[in-house]
Amino acid sequence: xxxxxxxxxxxxxxxSARSILAEAILNHIGRGRFHxxxxxSSPRDNQQPNPQGLQVLRAAGISTExxxxxxxxxFALPDAPHMDLVITVCDxxxxxVCPYWPGQPATAHWGYPDPSAGEGTDAQKQxxxxxxxHALKRRLxxxxxxxxxxxxxxxxxxxxxxxxxx
Numbered sequence: 001x002x003x004x005x006x007x008x009x010x011x012x013x014x015x016s017a018r019s020i021l022a023e024a025i026l027n028h029i030g031r032g033r034f035h036x037x038x039x040x041s042s043p044r045d046n047q048q049p050n051p052q053g054l055q056v057l058r059a060a061g062i063s064t065e066x067x068x069x070x071x072x073x074x075f076a077l078p079d080a081p082h083m084d085l086v087i088t089v090c091d092x093x094x095x096x097v098c099p100y101w102p103g104q105p106a107t108a109h110w111g112y113p114d115p116s117a118g119e120g121t122d123a124q125k126q127x128x129x130x131x132x133x134h135a136l137k138r139r140l141x142x143x144x145x146x147x148x149x150x151x152x153x154x155x156x157x158x159x160x161x162x163x164x165x166x
Contacts, residue, residue, distance in 0.1 A: 005034065009083045012040055018114065022140065091109075091111050
């Protein structure tokens with residue numbers, strides 16, 4: 001198990017803020033043990049990741065290269081990467097009927113408020129993104145620090161769900 005890279009898919013409705021942040025953070029801190037992806041149930045046409053989210057990632061020293069908003073349908077295709085863990089990061093996506101994921105990966109829900117939905121000044125909106133980034137990073141650091149035996153398929157679902165309580 002120690003040599004296996006775990007593929008993790010983060011889902012959110014539009015795939016422009018929380019799921020993008022989670023993908024970038026886990027790829028940054030994953031120590032080669034994780035490969036993160038993100039997608040949305042209904043990303044808007046020509047939608048791009050939220051610019052404030054990208055700014056917060058860059059300010060934290062996290063690469064934004066290759067980040068794009070995409071439909072979760074991409075990950076249900078036969079040639080898509082096999083997912084070991086699928087995590088919804090918004091309450092809307094958690095309540096939606098997800099596609100069938102080949103291999104029946106473990107699932108968990110980690111709800112976070114949408115930092116792009118808030119009112120206020122640009123500085124207040126930027127702070128909402130920064131707080132979301134740090135909340136996600138704390139939880140993902142816990143995931144990354146788990147010993148390999150906790151990441152076995154039979155345990156990863158309960159472990160990931162348990163992290164939602166942290």
